[in-house]
Amino acid sequence: MEITEETRGNARLFHLQGRLDSNTSPALEERLAQAVSNGTRSVVIDFKHLDYISSAGLRVILKTAKILKRENGKLLLCCMQDYVKEVFEIAGFDSFLPILASREEALRQI
């Protein structure tokens, strides 16, 4: 999996490409934790090029959401492929994590 990052206004935007599973999720967890410890409180994760997610990936997303909430920050997810969105729905994560259709929409809500 490839992770790229950029700053957009107050938000840190993460762009994921490839597969997020128990093999690749520790790298994402580390990058997100690094951003939070650097003071980032608004995080947008763009899933446009993510082809696959397992429960290991969901755990990293949940953990980050909890940490940001505790710090009065915000985590927004956007641009999910149908299959990845289905996994979020089956897991019930869509009930408490905002999933936006576009990156612009996500950045507007920060």
Place this chain on the structure above:
Amino acid sequence: MKAEVRLDFELKNDIRELAVLSRHLEEMACRAGIPGRTMLEVNLALDELFTNIISYGFPQGGEHRIRFRLSAAPDVLTIVIEDDGVPFDPVACASAPPPPCALEERRVGGLGLHLVRKLVDEMTYRRSTAGRNVLTLRKRIDRQDPPAPAAG
């Protein structure tokens, strides 16, 4: 279309083998003409089960082999997973889905098995007389979906 397409393979108890698992499944999808969406769902179910086996199945450590036997009939894919780890029945452990609740209360225990239960149509477990876990999964193949894209 051939009546049945089979593929057998083994993975080591190493998390990096997940990449090998998905390559085998792509091959199977290609040979048996299984739609991409169906195969992604199967991949996720097998990923969760494999990750569980290697995380909890071998407390003594050492190298072990997890065996996968796939057979695709025209309308159903059957997968048998066999390992020599400690007895574990995922059918008994796959709990009811967690109710929607606030973020602070959300726990993730059992999430992997919950996904597995939602993604396959049937799951049966037995402990063989040789002392192996034998899990059989069935997944309906919906031929209405487009076939899997070529691996790239």
